[in-house]
Amino acid sequence: MFDSLIRDIKYYYRMGDSLIKLLYVLIGSFLVLLILGAFTPKGSDFMFVLYSYLKLPSSFSEFIIKPWTLITHVFVFSSVWGFIFEVMLLWIFGRIVSDLINQKRILPIFFITTVVSGILFLIFSSLLNYHSTYFGAKAPALAMAVIAASIAPDYSLRFILIGDVKLKFVVMIILIFELLSLASGYDLVFKLTSFSGALIGAVYIYMVKNGIEWKNIFSREKNQFANKSRTSSRKSPLTISYKASESNKKGSAIDKSNINSEVDKVLDKINKSGYDSLTAEEKEILYLASKK
Template identity: 30%
Template structure:
């Protein structure tokens, strides 16, 4: 594929698909380093996995995010990315890329913090050395967010339909049973961190409170640090003819388009996704693709 074609293809991917691509590339690259160069996989993971020991974490604070890009097995990454793909599509039909990143990475961070907190509060867990890898906390946050925001919407699971709130109950019960059986305790703690974040984010957003607004400001601030500075052009005196306050047709079209989106989202928050007409659902789906 030519470089131009590749750039076009990458530009068409939504943010969830780009995250999936990054995770897959990291998984392949970490495996190739071990096979082709002879670098042990554990030696690579040691710099990116999240440890349960707080003192060790202080020396590697970036691991609170980087752990989510590494997976222990093919099955581990396959199921995480499959869920991220399907629920990412639903999410992005409702909201923009920034809100998706807010939910996903706040889920990753909160899941990592709950993992460390659990291992340092409960003595029975301290007898084992543990590390955390995998995108499960972020994926759980996105999944539960969608289920809590539009609980009455139905999705197809192989041969039958199921409401999203029912799917959320199943996911939570599955993790509770796994935790009670002592199966992958650290991973389950991270899951619950993502689940809690996704639920609180969705329920607060339905009340008009965006708990991720601070994260958006932080994200934008970091982006500005790495943005190349533009050279200031010399000052010029420019005479312009005063324009009227009348907006152009393009401005009106954009404003009308955004107002229609806002009206539909308000309707969802008040009456649920199922209250939308087919035309409104189609419009929202196309608007999500345009973002």
């Protein structure tokens, strides 16, 4: 039974897209630290020392000694509930970003937001005389939320007791709660750093609309979004371009020469009626475009 579970985990990881693999790593790191903490004897400083090598320190002098913490801090969580909340945000908003504008953008958005927010934490700590550590994935989660809301503001999310709520309102409520938390003044630098993720997400949207693509930091692929966005008259703030490939062996009836206009129509329909309103063919168009 255990072997079967391991095989299933390996299979879904191998077959998953960038978002799935990222979530696997986050969940895995959380479980490893949780198990280590559970088996560490009381009175031992093992976990304290381990966390000191993973969390981002507030002082530049300590950071220079442990520069890897600029990345590793994102894999450390404050609590079980904090972990669940941040991973759920990443899953919900990351899935929208992945489905609508290309799953290749997920990792650049996540890690660049992680690095930039970490640098901002060091700056804020120096300016405000803050002495503690920073950790967690709330900054990239908020970045994903803002990007998703900018792409498809009228996309509907269904809640059990409330029903359908437009994405822009969901993100707005989350940001309002974050601002209220900032206004309390408690642990200001930590919370300000987390909120910076939302600002980084807004900067991402602005940069991509002006032809600067973050994923090109990891790839030399030409930014086709910039060329398309200057000529397209569609309403959505982002454009998906698709390059025809011989790999599509399903014999789809989609006219690939008109794929961009088809994607535009699909995105407009999502904005108006939500993802669930799409037909099977429209979902296939979106899937093919996201795999470009």
